[in-house]
Amino acid sequence: MAQWNMGKIMHGGDYNPDQWRHIPGILDEDMRLMQLARCNLMSVGIFSWSALEPQEGQYDFGWLDEVLDRIAVGGGKVFLATPSGARPAWMSQKYPEVLRVRPDGQRNFHGARHNHCYTSPVYRQKVAQINEKLAQRYADHPALAGWHISNEYGGACWCPRCQEAFRQFLKEKYGDIQTLNHAYWADFWSHAYNDFDQVEASSPYGEHSVDGLTLDWKRFVTHQTVDFMRHEVAAVRKYSDKPATANFMCIYPYDGLDYWKFRDVLDVVSWDLYPMWRGDSNDYAMAARTSFSQDVARSILGKPWLLMESTPSNTNWMEVCKLKRPGMHLLSSLQAVAHGADSVQYFQWRKSRGSAEKHHGAVVDHVGSEHTRVFQDVMQVGQALEKLDSVAGAQVRAQAAVIFDWDNRWAIQAAQGPRKDKQADETVFEHYFALRKCGVNVDVIDSQCDLSGYQLVAAPMLYLLKPGVSENIRKFAQKGGTFVATYLSGVTDENSLCFLGGTPGGGLGEVLGVWSEEIDALYPQDQNAVVFPDGRSYRCGFLCELSHLRTARALAVYGSDFYAGMPALTVNDFGAGQAYYIAARTEQAFLDDFYQKLTLEKQIERPAGNLAPLEEGVFVSQREKGTVKTIFVMNFSAQAKHVALREKSYTDLLSGACVSGAVDLAPWDVRVLQYC
Numbered sequence: 001m002a003q004w005n006m007g008k009i010m011h012g013g014d015y016n017p018d019q020w021r022h023i024p025g026i027l028d029e030d031m032r033l034m035q036l037a038r039c040n041l042m043s044v045g046i047f048s049w050s051a052l053e054p055q056e057g058q059y060d061f062g063w064l065d066e067v068l069d070r071i072a073v074g075g076g077k078v079f080l081a082t083p084s085g086a087r088p089a090w091m092s093q094k095y096p097e098v099l100r101v102r103p104d105g106q107r108n109f110h111g112a113r114h115n116h117c118y119t120s121p122v123y124r125q126k127v128a129q130i131n132e133k134l135a136q137r138y139a140d141h142p143a144l145a146g147w148h149i150s151n152e153y154g155g156a157c158w159c160p161r162c163q164e165a166f167r168q169f170l171k172e173k174y175g176d177i178q179t180l181n182h183a184y185w186a187d188f189w190s191h192a193y194n195d196f197d198q199v200e201a202s203s204p205y206g207e208h209s210v211d212g213l214t215l216d217w218k219r220f221v222t223h224q225t226v227d228f229m230r231h232e233v234a235a236v237r238k239y240s241d242k243p244a245t246a247n248f249m250c251i252y253p254y255d256g257l258d259y260w261k262f263r264d265v266l267d268v269v270s271w272d273l274y275p276m277w278r279g280d281s282n283d284y285a286m287a288a289r290t291s292f293s294q295d296v297a298r299s300i301l302g303k304p305w306l307l308m309e310s311t312p313s314n315t316n317w318m319e320v321c322k323l324k325r326p327g328m329h330l331l332s333s334l335q336a337v338a339h340g341a342d343s344v345q346y347f348q349w350r351k352s353r354g355s356a357e358k359h360h361g362a363v364v365d366h367v368g369s370e371h372t373r374v375f376q377d378v379m380q381v382g383q384a385l386e387k388l389d390s391v392a393g394a395q396v397r398a399q400a401a402v403i404f405d406w407d408n409r410w411a412i413q414a415a416q417g418p419r420k421d422k423q424a425d426e427t428v429f430e431h432y433f434a435l436r437k438c439g440v441n442v443d444v445i446d447s448q449c450d451l452s453g454y455q456l457v458a459a460p461m462l463y464l465l466k467p468g469v470s471e472n473i474r475k476f477a478q479k480g481g482t483f484v485a486t487y488l489s490g491v492t493d494e495n496s497l498c499f500l501g502g503t504p505g506g507g508l509g510e511v512l513g514v515w516s517e518e519i520d521a522l523y524p525q526d527q528n529a530v531v532f533p534d535g536r537s538y539r540c541g542f543l544c545e546l547s548h549l550r551t552a553r554a555l556a557v558y559g560s561d562f563y564a565g566m567p568a569l570t571v572n573d574f575g576a577g578q579a580y581y582i583a584a585r586t587e588q589a590f591l592d593d594f595y596q597k598l599t600l601e602k603q604i605e606r607p608a609g610n611l612a613p614l615e616e617g618v619f620v621s622q623r624e625k626g627t628v629k630t631i632f633v634m635n636f637s638a639q640a641k642h643v644a645l646r647e648k649s650y651t652d653l654l655s656g657a658c659v660s661g662a663v664d665l666a667p668w669d670v671r672v673l674q675y676c
């Protein structure tokens, strides 16, 4: 695997010089501005296919040669993109099969982007050709830092070729049709198949009531996209061994593709993040959500990742495209670095003049100069990153992890009942947020990850158990780990078939020491309570499981309704470890107090050395390289904060000052403190 190792935190963004080729002097101006902004890594060519191959087989690399040469002269680097995210009109016209087919069987017209079939042999051949040409031409170019494969892979295609590939995928998975029928509980509504040829992709216009099929279709979409990416990378690898990445997306990571399955084809994870900052008290939770996504990004390969896109000011696609308030650009950029990013990149360098993104924030606005607030903010980030070379490549080590699993997300979405929106992502996030408030580093992992390095693992609403997961959890607890589960855990196997013999099933019930008999769904105005023997009480509702103790002890019980007195929080000793079970969705304060107590008891490392929870708005994250530890202290609030620190002496990497004992943060302020 090629390693990403630039020795510094890179800065730059999506650069589309092909849109500006007809304007004389603009390249000179871009180079001048990039130097000023301290931008040293530009992503080039992301949607440039029609500029690179204006007619089938006729190539024009002249403009790209010049761009790369100029960047190299200035000491900069590029992520060279493969252009598969959008295709030229000549291709759609001549080979309609490259276009995507919708779930109703209709083929799309040409246009937009991400509108292609991942299975089409013609599309694959055309992509391989252009990728090879690019790799052959630029493999040894001094500007080349890595390969930006396509752009934000996503979506699916229902064309006959994709359907056939899906059937092939199922044949390989199940071997014979009876095994598939069994996995799909096919006698229900007469859904048994005689042959694989009868199987169609899950679609709202066809089969959408077989959860096993729905799940397999989603797995296939990931499988086919990974396969497509592998095909793209293989073409590049004929000439270049530079690291390859594909930019992934969203605050709640996009659920259309299981990003964990890309592990073998990525050299470095890269991520696009567009938090909806508002400059008010909402930013506290938004910051936590953003760090959640960043912690997923890091956990996928367990090493530094790249922030591939963020906006230097606003977007153009949010309901309300509010500007970043003063201070937020530096704070939010360093938040990514705090959580393991080795770059801060933007969409976009120069704001385009026409089409869909002409009002999207950019480093260089239509006014065209450095005399803008946004450009100055970007310069400030560039100057800050130049002081963080010692952080590049540093790891974020976490003793606590939260499980956030794509198969589980899909299975919960597909399940009808016990209520429509089960808020599974939000629930995982609430547990994560509570842990972050303690000031501990947190990994966000897939359910099949190795748990042995953690002391505390929370698996909220782990409804579906993939093979080996329950065994791993058992081993983890047996060896002394602390495991936390909730209602709707261990309900189905990997195919969404319910476990018989009670839930939590699949062996999880023994770890937790409880069995659940029923689950109640409540209307918003319905409330119950989690009541402790000392009289402490927290609100709960939404989903409340009615469970019985097997070997566990009840720590708290329900306060009302016909299940008053039944367990609401339990703990079970299992081997050298302990397993907690939270029976209902609780108010956030319950989780905050629960994890505060647990992380103290289990002595989970708190980089700032705080014993009390961090104040509202404050976050801490630590990176380490050898014996050098760097802590990032961030204030996502409009109030000044005083944060006490563990070590006697730190160097403030941004100001060079010596800090001891504590820091005082202004509103929306950030400190990067290093000690050894």
Ligand code: GLA
Pocket (backbone or CB within 6 Å): 151, 152, 249, 272, 274, 309, 315, 316, 347, 357, 360
């Ligand atoms: C995505 C895309 C970019 C751009 C931005 C706008 O992240 O990858 O090309 O469209 O959104 O926010």
Ligand code: ZN
Pocket (backbone or CB within 6 Å): 100, 101, 117, 118, 119, 120, 157, 158, 159, 160, 161, 162, 163
């Ligand atoms: Zn297709």
